[in-house]
Amino acid sequence: MIDQTHPLNLLIEELKKIPSIGAKTAQRIAFYIISLPQEEADKLAKAIKDAKRNTFYCSICNSMTHVDPCQYCTDSSRNDEVLCIVEEPFNIFSIEKTEIYTGRYYVLLGALSPLKGVGPDELKTEKLEKRIKDGNLKEIIIATNPTVEGESTAVYLAKILKDFNIKLTRLAMGLPVGSDIDYADQVTIKKALEGRTEIKE
């Protein structure tokens, strides 16, 4: 085997720590990196250090940011009357890509998960409740994941937020676009049937 002090081996070991990167992928990425011109490899290394050093949670919405408050909280063109609640900062990326949502965000930084020891007390919602109390909201979109954890979090949020008397909505669940009905699981088809929408002429 290649000797352990080989810098290439040290890089492979570091890469293997990244979730979803296995031994073979780590090896392939490492060989790609050493095939780069020195300045390109340095740029990647610098991007890693910079991203880590200069990124933190927004003090208002908990999204990832390099300025506080973040761009979503300070953008005056966004709609203050709608708040979208997501589990993790990167969920915002996915929603922003649709380019149809212009309201505000709130990141829970987690979801209820008894297995991981996250109960209602661990899921700190005081900041969220205060924000709703102080705000001028007309609608709250609960955009937690369509998983068991996301579902129980949505139910929990609905329970504590219903007293605010603000319209509560949830992302639609159903067939993923571009797929085939036969590939969808039973629960997804059930959701698609329950949430069926009328075809308007």
Added chain:
Amino acid sequence: MIDQTHPLNLLIEELKKIPSIGAKTAQRIAFYIISLPQEEADKLAKAIKDAKRNTFYCSICNSMTHVDPCQYCTDSSRNDEVLCIVEEPFNIFSIEKTEIYTGRYYVLLGALSPLKGVGPDELKTEKLEKRIKDGNLKEIIIATNPTVEGESTAVYLAKILKDFNIKLTRLAMGLPVGSDIDYADQVTIKKALEGRTEIKE
């Protein structure tokens, strides 16, 4: 969308340049990196810089090394009478993992590929021929990939090496272990039939 000067975004852009890493994976890796403690992120960045800075081709066999000649060329316990010819330095990793090969290596740093403009002239084999001439070889294993490029390279090598009067061998082609015959393509099954071995009691 997230603003372009966001350090997180710069990192995602750098990661997306790596072959086989798409936009979603880049995003997931970037969020993982910023979730790391600072020293872990710095360690990864340093590993990238170091691997690039301290790795180069062995002057004898063209493998990737941080000392010249490399560990495979200087290891006195290895067999000088067998030479394994591979396409790329990382192929050595795969062969070493089997722990059954103890001979020497030679890396072609490419394969014949008319589409990529690599003809016999681009595939520099003078160093290889000189090495064979000066050496004491009993067997040359041609371990190019089982692809069209690898196959034509093997045929080309066999042609220029046959005059040396050294036993030339090629890695066996057949069914990958652990798979199912029904999943194998026709060409693989054909090779498996052609290369069938006798069952000895």
